[in-house]
Amino acid sequence: MFLSDCLGANEKNHLTIGGIDTLELAAEYGTPLYVLDEDAIRRHCRMYTESVARFYDGNGLILYASKALCTKALCKIAEDEGMGLDVVSGGELYTAHKAGFPMERVYFHGNNKTPEELELALKLRVGQIVVDNRDELILINDLWGKANQKADILFRIKPGIDAHTHDFIMTGQIDSKFGVALETGEAMEIIREAVSLPHVKVVGIHCHIGSQIFDLEPFCKAAEVMVDFMGDVKDTLSLTLTQLNLGGGFGIRYTDEDDPIPYDRYMEAVSMVVKSTAERRGLPLPYILMEPGRSIVASAGLTLYTVGNVKEIPGIRSYLSVDGGMSDNPRYILYQAKYDFLIANRCQDAKTEVYTIAGKCCESGDLLGEHVPLQSARRGDTLAVLATGAYNYSMSSRYNCIPRPAVVMVSGGKSRVIVKRETYEDILQNDCL
Ligand SMILES: *Cc1c(COP(=O)(O)O)cnc(C)c1O
Numbered sequence: 001m002f003l004s005d006c007l008g009a010n011e012k013n014h015l016t017i018g019g020i021d022t023l024e025l026a027a028e029y030g031t032p033l034y035v036l037d038e039d040a041i042r043r044h045c046r047m048y049t050e051s052v053a054r055f056y057d058g059n060g061l062i063l064y065a066s067k068a069l070c071t072k073a074l075c076k077i078a079e080d081e082g083m084g085l086d087v088v089s090g091g092e093l094y095t096a097h098k099a100g101f102p103m104e105r106v107y108f109h110g111n112n113k114t115p116e117e118l119e120l121a122l123k124l125r126v127g128q129i130v131v132d133n134r135d136e137l138i139l140i141n142d143l144w145g146k147a148n149q150k151a152d153i154l155f156r157i158k159p160g161i162d163a164h165t166h167d168f169i170m171t172g173q174i175d176s177k178f179g180v181a182l183e184t185g186e187a188m189e190i191i192r193e194a195v196s197l198p199h200v201k202v203v204g205i206h207c208h209i210g211s212q213i214f215d216l217e218p219f220c221k222a223a224e225v226m227v228d229f230m231g232d233v234k235d236t237l238s239l240t241l242t243q244l245n246l247g248g249g250f251g252i253r254y255t256d257e258d259d260p261i262p263y264d265r266y267m268e269a270v271s272m273v274v275k276s277t278a279e280r281r282g283l284p285l286p287y288i289l290m291e292p293g294r295s296i297v298a299s300a301g302l303t304l305y306t307v308g309n310v311k312e313i314p315g316i317r318s319y320l321s322v323d324g325g326m327s328d329n330p331r332y333i334l335y336q337a338k339y340d341f342l343i344a345n346r347c348q349d350a351k352t353e354v355y356t357i358a359g360k361c362c363e364s365g366d367l368l369g370e371h372v373p374l375q376s377a378r379r380g381d382t383l384a385v386l387a388t389g390a391y392n393y394s395m396s397s398r399y400n401c402i403p404r405p406a407v408v409m410v411s412g413g414k415s416r417v418i419v420k421r422e423t424y425e426d427i428l429q430n431d432c433l
Contacts, residue, residue, distance in 0.1 A: 001348075003253055003340050003386045004299040006040040015347040015384050018410040022304055022344045025415060026382050029406050031306045032324035034393050036069075036418075038077065038411035040300035041389075044263065045081040048292055051267035056274075056288055060267075063107055065248045065293025066092050068390035073409060073418040074297070075099035084127075086248075086291045090117035097124050107245070107289070109156070109206075111178050112136075118143055122151075130154045130206050130245070132179055134190055137200065145199040153194065154204040154245055155180060157187050159225040163210030163218045163249065178208070182229060192237055204243025204286065205229065211294065214251040214260060216269045222246060223273045231281030241286065246270060248291035252298045254387050255338050263295055294390040301389020303329060303405070304344060307381040308360070317356050317371065322383055325359010326366040327402045329385065329392045333365045341368075343375040344382040351375055357383070361400050393419070401427050 002008065008016045015022045018037035025035055048062040063086040064078040070087075075096045078085055084105035087093045096106060104127040110117075111132045121129060122143055131137050131153045144151045156179030180186045187205075194202045209222050223246055230241045251260045267290065278285050305322035312318045331337035341357060343349070351373040359366040368385060377383070396404050403422035408415050 003255070004040070006037040006300055007302075007386070009348050013346055013348050015342055015344040017302060019413055020410045020415055022302070022384060023382055025408060025410075026304045026306070026344070028415070029408050029417065030421065031304050031382065032322070032328050032405040033304045034301060034328070034388065034405055034407040034419075035304065035415075036297065036301045036389055036407065036409050038300075038409050041074075041077055041297055042081060044292075044296045044300065045077065045083060047263040048267070048290065048296075049082055051264035052288070052290075054264070055268045056271040059285060060288035060290070061105065063105075063245075063289055063291045064296055065291045066096065067394060068293030069297045069301075069392075069394050070095050071393075071407065071419055072099035075101045084289070086293070090114070090120050093117070093120060093124065093126065103127060107154070107206075107291075111156075115139060115143070122147055122149070128152045128154060128203065128243075130156050131190075131194075131200075132156050134180075134193070137190060137194055137197070141197040141199045149199065151200050152203045153200045154206045154243060155187065155190060155194075155202070157182060157205050157207045157226065157229065159207045159209065159222045159229075161207075161209045161218050161222045161225065163213050182225070187229065188232065188236060191233055191239070195237060195239055202239065202241065204241045204245060206245035206247065206289075208247025208291065209249060211249045212251045213249045214258070216261060216265065219246065219266060220269055220273045223270045224277050227274055227277035227283065227286070228281065230283055230286065231277075234281070234283060240284065242284075243289065244274065244286040245289035245291065248293050248295075250292050250295040252295050252387065252390075254298075255340050257338070260295070263292065266290065296390075298390035299387045301387065301392070303385045303388040303392065305383045305385070307343075307377050307379055307383050309379065310355070310377060318353070319358045320355040320374070320377055320383070321358045321360060322368070323360060324402070324405065325361045325368065326363060326397075327359070327361055327399045328396045328405050329359075329368060329388060330395050330397070331391060332368050333363070334395075339369055339372075339388070340386040341372050341374050342384045342386065343377050344384040346375050346381075347384070349375045353377065357385075361402070363399075398422075398427055403427060
């Protein structure tokens with residue numbers, strides 16, 4: 001009956017996550033509150049990691065795309081689960097470092113890494129840099145050269161695959177700020193140049209074709225295009241690339257309209273394509289990387305809010321306002337992302353009303369959903385927004401000087417804070433007169 005298997009209802013008709021009453025969590029930690037089920041996160045990790053063992057003889061690594069939710073606790077879970085980490089900024093890299101994450105399993109992405117960020121990566125001995133463009137290639141060669149070192153690099157490739165997703169998060173096209181294109185010969189040229197540089201070692205290629213994708217086909221197509229390109233690189237430059245990073249983007253269920261594929265199916269399907277294409281091109285099987293972010297954490301999380309005023313505009317709509325909004329979840333204002341909503345203290349009652357859920361920020365577009373079905377609600381109720389584990393806390397802001405909510409992790413019937421609630425003093429911490 002609930003969207004995700006970590007949710008349930010207890011005898012009080014209260015919503016539970018990981019078996020814990022959400023009303024008790026709201027009372028103990030306050031609202032708004034992000035809650036995550038650690039056991040569900042680990043189950044998701046294992047679906048991916050076990051699929052590498054099962055369908056590809058363990059010849060690969062699953063990287064957690066930390067941008068979905070980057071905290072030390074998440075880095076620790078990824079490490080425990082034998083995964084690597086995808087980071088896209090100095091801040092994410094620093095978080096992984098502070099969590100004690102093994103740096104040889106880190107892949108550093110990003111379309112415009114600054115020299116300072118690259119120096120940090122060099123200093124921390126990050127395992128692999130995913131190079132976006134020629135400028136960056138030269139910069140890396142210089143920086144690593146000054147330190148008398150050699151960087152293991154992959155190139156971000158635009159394979160030109162239509163990923164059947166929202167335009168704003170589609171990245172496989174030629175017209176994308178990410179990476180170098182295949183069709184134009186740009187990708188081959190940059191690899192040719194890299195081979196001639198003394199302080200980089202080209203180990204592989206990477207693509208990421210989009211996000212919230214529900215089809216296997218674009219991933220299989222991308223895998224085929226990429227392995228074919230590895231064949232071209234071998235034929236043209238006599239260089240055998242050993243790593244194939246196929247990115248993330250695996251879809252999850254935000255509402256009943258979404259029908260995600262079990263996460264182990266991706267490796268099952270992709271490994272067949274990689275094997276057959278590698279054989280056709282006379283290539284050794286590459287080490288495969290996949291980078292799930294959203295599908296690791298999104299459905300393992302929810303956000304709890306306290307309902308404030310309910311404002312009916314006769315003949316138009318009813319606004320239900322909560323004590324957070326775009327500051328803790330900007331996904332509706334960014335791309336009209338859809339969510340499932342529940343009144344947590346009457347979670348099994350029928351959804352007899354339709355509300356527009358409004359935040360408390362001074363922005364008319366500050367909504368979490370429009371015309372959504374919900375139980376009849378009044379001031380003081382607890383509203384749960386489901387599947388907010390990814391791209392909520394990590395995209396949060398302090399707009400209107402609203403402190404960021406706490407992040408609480410539940411596991412084995414217990415809860416703990418993994419990120420403390422911000423205070424007004426935190427907001428002013430770096431503010432000088
Ligand atoms: C965003 C991103 C991911 C993760 O995407 P999800 O949709 O969260 O799985 C993986 N790799 C790269 C390079 C990305 O930019």
